[in-house]
Amino acid sequence: MLLLALLLLGLPGPAGCPMTEPLSGSSDEPPFRGADRYDFAVVVTAGATECFWQFAHQSGNFFFSYEVQRATGFANSRIILATASDPNGFQIGASQDVRGQISFPTRETGFYQLCLDNQHNHFGFMQVYLNFGVYYDGFSVEREQPAERRQLNDTLEAIEVSIRKLQLHIFHMWRFYNFARMRKGADSFLLESNYHYVNCWSMAQSCVIVLSGALQLYFLKRLFNVQGSSKPRC
Numbered sequence: 001m002l003l004l005a006l007l008l009l010g011l012p013g014p015a016g017c018p019m020t021e022p023l024s025g026s027s028d029e030p031p032f033r034g035a036d037r038y039d040f041a042v043v044v045t046a047g048a049t050e051c052f053w054q055f056a057h058q059s060g061n062f063f064f065s066y067e068v069q070r071a072t073g074f075a076n077s078r079i080i081l082a083t084a085s086d087p088n089g090f091q092i093g094a095s096q097d098v099r100g101q102i103s104f105p106t107r108e109t110g111f112y113q114l115c116l117d118n119q120h121n122h123f124g125f126m127q128v129y130l131n132f133g134v135y136y137d138g139f140s141v142e143r144e145q146p147a148e149r150r151q152l153n154d155t156l157e158a159i160e161v162s163i164r165k166l167q168l169h170i171f172h173m174w175r176f177y178n179f180a181r182m183r184k185g186a187d188s189f190l191l192e193s194n195y196h197y198v199n200c201w202s203m204a205q206s207c208v209i210v211l212s213g214a215l216q217l218y219f220l221k222r223l224f225n226v227q228g229s230s231k232p233r234c
Helices: 002-010 146-150 155-223
Strands: 037-044 049-056 060-071 080-085 091-097 099-106 110-117 126-136
Touching: 037 049, 037 155, 049 060, 049 126, 060 080, 060 110, 060 155, 080 099, 091 099, 110 126, 126 155
Parallel strands: none
Antiparallel strands: 037 126, 049 110, 060 099, 060 126, 080 091, 080 110
8 A cells, every 4th residue: 555655646647747937926037038039940740730939028029930941742832821929819910821921019028929820731741931039129220319419429329329220230131131041941942842853754754765665666576577377388
């Protein structure tokens, strides 16, 4: 009985599930919120849905871009459904295409949900490149316009404004760079697919040409084949 009780105490129960975020008041450590921007590729299996969460503060600007780089299956369709939802679960944006972009201001603080639905392809997977994140008004040039009047009297203010403008330009260049990476990956997979397609059809057509030539030669030999007579000659 003592051994059975020890075994029952050692079994994992429902309370043993891992927690991704501590409850309020249960720990002094803040919840893990991750970085402000991400870019990576993900594989969405046939008929499946993949979701991601991004933390954002209030009064921010959320951006979400995607492009289908590779698709398999019978129809070989590259259309995918992308949706974005607020921390309360309400959908605030959707896009259904090969590539798309969803942008919106963050009205409240919390985790925003991004989902990819591969409902159009039931027999193959899709590789999708994602680029999403949030930036705040600290990047905005409008907030820095009043400070430009003090640039002549305060060198530090001028340096700060210049640095923030440079950060804004770097941020937009980073987004354009990720757009270029999306297109480069999609073009690379398309080039590789066309390469294998041309090679396979070239080999198949070569085999058909050789086989047809062999059959023509065989039937021509049959036409000129004279069978010997059984009667003896004089």
